[in-house]
Amino acid sequence: MEVMAGVKEAVRQVNEQVANPQGLNLQLLTDQTDYVYAAIELLTNAVYVGAGLAVIVLLLFLRSFTSTLIIAIAMPISVIGTFIVMDLAGRSFNVISLAGLAFAIGMVVDNSIVVLENIFRHRQMGESRAQAAYEGAREVWGAVLASTLTTVAVFLPVIFIEEEAGQLFRDIAIAISASVTLSMIVAITVIPALSSKFLGRSSVKSAFKEGLM
Numbered sequence: 001m002e003v004m005a006g007v008k009e010a011v012r013q014v015n016e017q018v019a020n021p022q023g024l025n026l027q028l029l030t031d032q033t034d035y036v037y038a039a040i041e042l043l044t045n046a047v048y049v050g051a052g053l054a055v056i057v058l059l060l061f062l063r064s065f066t067s068t069l070i071i072a073i074a075m076p077i078s079v080i081g082t083f084i085v086m087d088l089a090g091r092s093f094n095v096i097s098l099a100g101l102a103f104a105i106g107m108v109v110d111n112s113i114v115v116l117e118n119i120f121r122h123r124q125m126g127e128s129r130a131q132a133a134y135e136g137a138r139e140v141w142g143a144v145l146a147s148t149l150t151t152v153a154v155f156l157p158v159i160f161i162e163e164e165a166g167q168l169f170r171d172i173a174i175a176i177s178a179s180v181t182l183s184m185i186v187a188i189t190v191i192p193a194l195s196s197k198f199l200g201r202s203s204v205k206s207a208f209k210e211g212l213m
Contacts, residue, residue, distance in 0.1 A: 001033050001036055004031060004032070004033045007028070008028070011026050011027075011028060014026050035095050036094070036095060036098075038095075039094075039095040039098040039099060039102075040098060042098070042099065042102050043098045043099075043101055043102045043105075046102040046103075046105045046106075047075075047079070047105055049105075050075070050105040050106055050108070050109050051072065051075060051109075053106075053109070054068075054071050054072075054075070054109045054113065055068050055071075055072075057113065058071060058113070058116075061117070064120065064199075066198055066199055067116055067120060067199065069198070070112075070116060070191060070194045070195060070198060070199070071109065071112055071113065071116065073190075073194060074112045074186050074187075074190050074191055074194070075108060075109060075112070077182070077186050077190060078108045078179055078182040078183040078186050079101070079105075079108065079179065081178070081179075081182040081186075082101060082104075082175060082178045082179040082182060085174070085178040085182070086171075086174060086175065086178065089174055091170075091171055091174055094171060096168070096169070096171045096172050097171035097172060097174070097175045098175075099172060100171065100172030100173070100174075100175035100176045101175045101176075101179060103172075103176060104175065104176045104179040104180055104183075105179075107151060107176075107179070107180050107183065108179055108180065108182075108183040109183075110147070110183075111144050111147070111148065111180075111183045111184050111186070111187035112183065112186060112187045112191050114140055114143070114144055114187070115136065115137055115140055115141075115144060115187045115188060115191045115192070116136075116191050116195065118136040118137075118139055118140045119132050119133050119135075119136030119137065119191070119192065119195045119199065120132075120136070120195075120199065121136065122135050122136045123199055129195065129196045129197070129199055130196045132195070132196075132199070133192035133193070133195045133196040133199075134192065134196075136192065136195070137187075137188050137191070137192040141188045144184055144187055144188060145184060148180050148181060148183070148184040151176070151177075151180050152177045152180060152181060155172075155173040155176045155177050156173065156177050158170060158172075158173035159173050159174060159177070
């Protein structure tokens with residue numbers, strides 16, 4: 001993208017200083033960065049849709065703005081962590097890797113919602129924030145781990161394929177595997193930690209009353 005921006009600037013200077021005075025005009029016939037910008041827009045829309053659906057689900061079933069805030073804080077951690085993993089793996093971001101990250105947005109939210117919902121249930125039972133966070137995460141961490149491993153097991157072998165298919169889909173496999181794995185770590189660490197601090201008893205009581213009504 002930086003190279004293409006430089007090319008466009010060079011073309012503009014050539015036209016102004018050399019070509020146009022001679023009655024000529026230099027034009028670009030193709031621009032591959034259009035696909036990159038389209039991939040970035042796809043990822044951005046996926047993040048917005050994923051966040052929006054998470055907000056709707058939490059508000060409908062838990063009726064708690066605090067829970068929604070916790071998910072909103074946890075989501076970017078998994079996405080930013082995926083950027084770091086990709087960089088450490090020596091992979092650049094391209095249309096394929098961005099598409100993989102877009103696919104993984106929904107799965108990133110799933111693990112956090114499962115853990116948070118169980119913690120919220122324990123708070124409704126009258127447990128303290130710390131106890132509810134511990135018990136809620138402890139009860140479902142096995143299910144979250146199993147769900148994550150099944151997803152990673154599908155994509156991880158693609159990383160080690162040396163043929164054309166492996167070269168083509170390696171980035172998408174790394175992006176999905178990294179984001180889903182990080183979402184599991186966030187779900188069993190960050191979500192309980194935030195819940196133990198911010199999931200107050202007042203919001204739980206009001207949500208419980210609304211549920212009865």
